[in-house]
Amino acid sequence: MDHTAVLTLYDREMRRGARPDGPGAYVERVGAVVRHTGPAHGWNGVVRSALEAADADAAIAEQIAHFTGLGREFEWKLYGHDLPVDLGQRLVAAGFTPGPVETLMVGEVAGLALDAEPPAGVRVVPVTDRAGIDLVADVHERAFGADASGLRRHLCDRLAAAPDTVGAVVALAGDEPVSAARMELAPGAPFAGLWGGGTVRHWRGRGVYRALVAHRARVAADRGHRHLQVDASSQSRPILERLGFTPLTTTTPYVHATARGDRHPSLATAEGVAVSGSCEDQ
Incomplete structure (x- = not known):
């Protein structure tokens, strides 16, 4: 893989060319900032910035004014190659x-x-209705110890409005949901995104997560996506490397709460990262 070429493609198509992730969401390009504004239960944040040091603080203040004016907590996704080099420090100061x-x-x-196939006694089931969404939310809450109400509403919205743009799956051991994950499939995008992969504690280390990655990869291939993209935790990174994924850069979520201090459930849960901040091995 040509790392520089793929990173350039990712920046152009998935950040500068970001697409809304569901009903009620929209993308704006404001100066050197690309931001995604969603409903209260959706993901809100800065997807890309290409700032000069002299303009950075003003751009940060503008995004804070935009999202807090809507009563939204939001995330600034800072990548390892973003400029200025002290942007993270500026975000903390703000x-x-x-x-x-x-x-x-x-x-x-x-x-x-x-x-990679699931272990004996486990089957992978695509999510197509509210009952399946409830199973995904159940796994999310058990695996990450986090509220899944925002995820539940987001999946309901997506499956109702544009089912071809999201692929959620759940792994069942008998009737027990033990692992779940989703995939974002923006039409025409070269990258499909893997998000929110989590496994309940007593099923970790048995290959269930690997099977969910392989399943979603096969779906992405059938839909014509050339690449898969993952924001990986330190726990899921070695599993993904064994499957053939390559690290390109780092990304750090910087979160700004609303004036009321509200916390909205995150939809951007990385593969293997708990919303609460703790990481567990898959």
């Missing part, structure tokens, strides 16, 4: 709280190991 550093990993679908 009231943002940094989350765990994640690794942007990319895999060319044609080169990934897609033969």
Whole structure:
């Protein structure tokens, strides 16, 4: 893989060319900032910025005014190659709280190991209705110890309005949901995004997560996406590397709460990262 070329493609298509992620969401390009504004239960944040040191503080203040004016908590996704080099420090000074550093990993679908199957007694089921969404939310809350109400509403919205743009799956051991994940499939985008992969504690380390990655990769290939993209935790990174993913850069979520201090459930849960901030091995 040509790392520089793929990172350039990712920046152009998925950040500068970001698309709304569901009903009620929209993307704006304001100067050197690309921001995504969603409903209260959706994801709100800065997708990309290309700032000069002299303009950075004003741009930060403008985004704070925009999102807090809507009563939204929001996230500024800061990548390792973003400028200025002290942007993270500026965000903290403006009231943002940094989350765990994640690794942007990319895999060319044609080169990934897609033969990983779930362990005996476990089956992977696509989510197509409210009952399936409830199973995904149940896993999310048990695996991450976090409220899944925002995720539940987001998946309901997406499956009702544009089912081809999201692919959620749940792994069942008998009738028990033990792992779940989703995939974002923007039409025409070269990258499909893997998000929110989580496994309940007593099923970790048995290969269920690998099977969910392989399943979603096969779906992405069938839909014509050339690459898969993951914001990986330190726990999921070695699993993804064994499947053929390559690290490109880092990404850190900087979160700014609303004036009321409200916290909205995050939809941008990285593969293996708990919303509460703790990380557990898959």
